[in-house]
Every structure is written in C-alpha cells, then in structure tokens.
Amino acid sequence: MKIALLGYGKMGQVIERIALERGHEIVLKKEEHNTFEGLSSADVAIDFSVPTAAVSNISSCFDAHVPVISGTTGWLEHYDEMVAYCHKKNGAFISSSNFSLGVNIFFELNEYLAKIMSKFESYNVSMEEIHHTQKLDAPSGTAISLAKGVIENSSYNTWTLEKPETDHPSDSELAKQIYIEAKRIGTVPGTHTVTYNSAVDAIEIKHTAHNREGFALGAVIAAEWIVGKQGVFNMKDVLELK
Missing domain, CATH: 3.30.360.10 (Dihydrodipicolinate Reductase; domain 2)
Incomplete structure (x- = not known):
C-alpha cells in the first residue's frame, strides 16, 4: 500500500516506521512548506498535522480521490463541512480524536x-x-x-x-x-x-498510553481498512465495535 503522510512530526515519524514494518511504502512526507506532489499516487493518506492545516490537507485528498485518515484535533468546527465535501467527491474519510x-x-x-x-x-x-x-x-x-x-x-x-x-x-x-x-x-x-x-x-x-505506538498502529490499521471504500466512517467501523 502506498501511503501519503500529511504532517511529519513525531507522530508522523512513528507512523512511517510502523507502516514500513507492515510492508507499506511512503510516497509523500508533507511538512509545512512542501507541496502535495506525490499525493495522487497514494492509495491512502494519513493526516497528523496541525489544526490550521487539517482542512486543506483533507480537502486535497478528496480532490485527488485519495482516502484520508485524520488524527489531527482542534479543527472540528469544520468537520461537517469536510463530511459534506467527502460525499460530494465520493471520497472516503475517517477522523478520530484517537486511533489507539x-x-x-x-x-x-x-x-x-x-x-x-x-x-x-x-x-x-x-x-x-x-x-x-x-x-x-x-x-x-x-x-x-x-x-x-x-x-x-x-x-x-x-x-x-x-x-x-x-x-x-x-x-x-x-x-x-x-x-x-x-x-x-x-x-x-x-x-x-x-x-x-x-x-x-x-x-x-x-x-x-505508555508511548505513541498505539496511536500510530491504530492509524495504519484504519488506513489499511479504508482502502477501496467510499463514505465517512469511524473507528467503531474499523474495529467492528458497533
């Protein structure tokens, strides 16, 4: 699976390591000042950025027809807007305050x-x-x-x-x-x-939480789950807790 990492801070780096260990490939590591080049080649994107970048990151994924997993918090006043845009673009989206x-x-x-x-x-x-x-x-x-x-x-x-x-x-x-x-x-x-x-x-x-591993592993598992799907989901869907 080809993964785009939107946000390459401490969490992004742990996600990268776990994704590589699970046999996946990282095709984009987007930090604050670089572009979305490589996003369209990804099978899925994982967003662990900052609140001010989340809406732009998620929208860009929908525009590129790339499913997106977002663990960024502090931007949820725009959540309904992103859900509507996901449906408009026939995208796939999971946003969670915690993927552990x-x-x-x-x-x-x-x-x-x-x-x-x-x-x-x-x-x-x-x-x-x-x-x-x-x-x-x-x-x-x-x-x-x-x-x-x-x-x-x-x-x-x-x-x-x-x-x-x-x-x-x-x-x-x-x-x-x-x-x-x-x-x-x-x-x-x-x-x-x-x-x-x-x-x-x-x-x-x-x-x-003893470390960041649980958050990162859950995000990668969610990314593996969402590929090939359309719609707005949550971790209850991924873990079959409903």
Whole structure:
C-alpha cells in the first residue's frame, strides 16, 4: 500500500516506521512548506498535522480521490463541512480524536458506564486528561470524545474547563456540566481518567498510553481498512465495535 503522510512530526515519524514494518511504502512526507506532489499516487493518506492545516490537507485528498485518515484535533468546527465535501467527491474519510485500539475500547467502556450511572443522581462525573507540554489544544480531542460519550448516554449536556466550587453543584445547570481538568506535564503521551464521585465513594476508569505506538498502529490499521471504500466512517467501523 502506498501511503501519503500529511504532517511529519513525531507522530508522523512513528507512523512511517510502523507502516514500513507492515510492508507499506511512503510516497509523500508533507511538512509545512512542501507541496502535495506525490499525493495522487497514494492509495491512502494519513493526516497528523496541525489544526490550521487539517482542512486543506483533507480537502486535497478528496480532490485527488485519495482516502484520508485524520488524527489531527482542534479543527472540528469544520468537520461537517469536510463530511459534506467527502460525499460530494465520493471520497472516503475517517477522523478520530484517537486511533489507539485501547482508547477505542475505553470509549466503549465509558459509554456503557455512563448508561449505568445515569440512573444514580448521587454521583457527579468529572474527567482529567494529561498530555505533554507540546500539545496545542486543551482539552484533548480524546477528552472531548469521552465527554460526548457521557452526554449521549446521560442527562449531562455540555463540558467545561471551569472547575466548580464544589464536587456536587446544586445549581441544575452546573450539575449538567462535565468538568474536564486539562494538564500539560513533561512528555506524557496521554492519560485520561473518568471519575464518578459521590459523598460515600468514587468509581473511576482510566486509560494510560505508555508511548505513541498505539496511536500510530491504530492509524495504519484504519488506513489499511479504508482502502477501496467510499463514505465517512469511524473507528467503531474499523474495529467492528458497533
């Protein structure tokens, strides 16, 4: 399989190594100032760039009729626009806040737990995410996905970075907000914790990434899966979690 790498930072370099180990070929390594030359010869593109480049990268893939996997976060206000453009161009597209196989299992666990906990109003949910100091967006895309998983399966309706004054806010609107604490520490690749806290106990689920390998492997597996397909998909489709 011929792969175009759109973004050649630390993640792009790990993806390159794993792709080569799995027998694939890299036909383009696009950084900030070089062109898309070689994109049209690719079987698939993997975008791990920066928020300001994501829309241009993804659109260029659709124009070149190349399926695209995007792991870039911080640009999702344009997601519906990219979905519409994908359909217009009969393209293929997967965007995920996290391609790690373990994290996507964690997403499923989070949704299942949220369904159970929605029956117990004495528990208040909050989240913590920890990443390296070079991460540009906060909260992480993964934390936002976790919050959405809770919102879709409970009475919560939004998330916030503003810490409530109490662990059990009495105001009905505040009680419907999921507090996310975003920390930037050293070289931490990614730790996410979801906690349900009550006056008598707490229930916690946690995912800890030991390195970038899991993110990169998941992206390559998604790229292998999407070749030959048309439409907009997600990691539930790739991992058959639906």
